[in-house]
Amino acid sequence: MDIEEVLKRNESSLMRLPNVLGVSIGERAGTPVILLLVKRKVPESSLRPQEIIPKSVDGYATKVMEVGSIEAQSPS
DSSP states (O other): OOHHHHHHHHHHHHHTSTTEEEEEEEEETTEEEEEEEESSOOOGGGSOGGGSOOSEETTEEEEEEEOOOOOOOOOO
């Protein structure tokens, strides 16, 4: 299964994780990864097991990127 299919199949469950604002496809060292955008990174020790972002999803590694608050802006 390619990464686009994996992302589509898992997007809703990943978006339900606390602090996750968005999911996308990214890359690490030239290899595609599932990118999770979070408001802020927190230590795994402060999360319950079911709240921890998995290290991989269906064979694709995940990458967590802290982006802060995201707000929609009106067109200028």
